[in-house]
Amino acid sequence: MAKIAYILLCHKNPDAIIAQAGQLTAAGDCMSIHFDARASSADYSRIRSALDGNPNVTFARKRIKCGWGEWSLVKASLNAIEAAVEAFPRATHFYMVSGDCMAIKTAEYAHRLLDENDKDYIESHDFFESDWIKTGMKEDRLIYRHYFNERNSQWWFYAACNLQKRLGLERDIPHDIQVMIGSQWWCLRRRTIERILDFLRARRDVTRFFSTTWIPDETFFQTLVRHLVPEREIENRTLTFLMFSDYGMPVTFYNDHYDLLLAQDFLFARKISPEALQLKERLGQLYAAKGVEFRISNEGRNLHAFLTGRGRVGRRFAQRFWETESTLGPDRELLLIVCKKWHVAKRLVEQIRRETGIPGVEYLFNEERAALPDLGGLESTLAKRTRHRRALVRMLFDHFGTDRLILCLDPADIDLVKDFCSDKAKTRLLEIECRYSDDYLIGHAQRVRLAGEHTPQATLEKLLPTIRNDLAHEAERIRDAGFARHWLLRETEQPLANAAKLAEFLSVPEDRAAKILEIGYLFSD
Structure with missing residues (x-):
């Protein structure tokens, strides 16, 4: 022994x-x-x-x-x-x-x-x-x-x-x-x-x-x-x-x-x-x-980084000098869908594709394996995509041969949202507000390794309010930014009200927007 x-x-x-x-x-x-x-x-x-x-x-x-x-x-x-x-x-x-x-x-x-x-x-x-x-x-x-x-x-x-x-x-x-x-x-x-x-x-x-x-x-x-x-x-x-x-x-x-x-x-x-x-x-x-x-559960390092980082909100992705004057193009329209529940945004984008034919790319700045075409290596890593984001999106417009493109972003990426909304292109922003159950928040904490499978219940109970407040803070930052073309789709809203907002965001008739939202499991976890 x-x-x-x-x-x-x-x-x-x-x-x-x-x-x-x-x-x-x-x-x-x-x-x-x-x-x-x-x-x-x-x-x-x-x-x-x-x-x-x-x-x-x-x-x-x-x-x-x-x-x-x-x-x-x-x-x-x-x-x-x-x-x-x-x-x-x-x-x-x-x-x-x-x-x-x-x-x-x-x-x-x-x-x-x-x-x-x-x-x-x-x-x-x-x-x-x-x-x-x-x-x-x-x-x-x-x-x-x-x-x-x-x-x-x-x-x-x-x-x-x-x-x-x-x-x-x-x-x-x-x-x-x-x-x-x-x-x-x-x-x-x-x-x-x-x-x-x-x-x-x-x-x-x-x-x-x-x-x-x-x-x-x-x-x-x-x-x-x-x-x-x-x-x-x-x-x-x-x-x-x-x-x-x-x-x-x-x-x-x-x-x-x-x-x-x-x-x-x-x-x-x-x-x-x-x-x-x-x-x-x-x-x-x-x-x-x-x-x-x-x-x-072994979540100590990630949990410490998460909790100590809440008070240091700054610009993480400053423009590179060669991008200062670059633009996506004044005749192009960039449709940003911002949602914390990635599966909800992905379902909506898939429905929009079917009904309108507008191409979309989902969470390309968050998921390493996002569905991207070959763009000469620029798409190979998250770091490259973020560093050369405008060049990347211009190439996506060219690849799809379109003047309208949908991108999904996480609410935490406020700097990316601000950057795209400041471009000369016509940028529209659709924010999707979801409800977050305790079970969903626990699953979220485990996915991002703030908690593990065996994290004690007492620790989770202390962590959940912090995560909930953090998600609320991300939403507040987007709304406080005062974007000119900003629509809010709510899980708690009536379907007709959501259809009207989606119609304005996509510039399509309300009946088509309503058809897009007919998917019964859009907000399901």
Whole structure:
């Protein structure tokens, strides 16, 4: 059966460290602690005195002064790992955690997962080919030597790097290794850890190389595991749930995140707020619990992006400079149908095609597989379609050989609606207002991965008002825009009233519009 040795790197909050060690070792697992040498000696003494009597806790023999982005973090990890390997010969797995991490599953669940999957869990992507690094230096992290810390010695950091560039002091990466990059929160099997330690004793050149790279905790273990372990034995993911904000900062979890965290397909979460005392208490009790069933929905990242994005409504698709003066053509008529329930709009467009012959394309800016003709590759991706939207629609007019064209848009695409309505073409807008049952909203949340099949009912009840308000807000933005040629078709309206509006929108007689709306299941879900 799996037995985990937790490798804890920490530098503050001794009470939390003592509690964390007690919680994780209570279920039979163990822990090796490295407490930053820069931190208070009194705090370290307090931790030692509280935990020295716990046989499942050990400490790194040598404490290192750690700095963000430095080799010192890797060295501290290795010191703690070596202590754990010696102190806990029965440990089967080694799991890197920080003082901000807490378990979001039981030990029972974690042990079963590791027993059933004989793999190393570590995120590792090709350093040069992947887009894991979003901003800042990339290749320079490796090919130049870094002796200063960017955060506290910024001038020296960049001066040393620029000097090496001017003098041509680039260095080679060890020829037989492929540098990988990923999250520093990993879980490795004992035999992998032993292979790493043996490799480092034999290959001092690799240690020397990484010791002067920048942010090696994102590359060192990630590279060595890929070098030493067959790919089939590696799960390219971390078991620690963490998210980053739009600004690249770690998302912090609070008391009301308990249900969300337990529903994620991870064993730990980072970062837990120091002020979230209730959350800490509940998660602390969870690890040693028995017989707990977890309903995994894994919607955390999408849900966070959805909820935090509601307050940042801006222009997402600004015109490119070459489109500023472009137009669809003043003699053309673009008929926009805007509806949140895509199936309703599609049914209506199909009826309009049959009765009037006006061609239409449904949700071409939302569905990757929208029914589009070959337009020379411009239609190949959603990003291309949106970026070159006017050129795309001009080509559709030409392809169908028509001066009248129907497009379906989602109400969330207000910027696209505004852009087309500002064109010199005659643009008409038909908005379809539907009723949204709770069942429909739940299905919508699952389709866009705001919720999963096993999302708790209590979470759904909290989420539904937010989704309902969001849909209402999308409709309000369209109406507040004050479009000149705007008709509103309502599910709750009488058929004759809807037929009159549709007739005006399409410029057809009312009896033909009524025939289009004869479809009895237009609004059915």
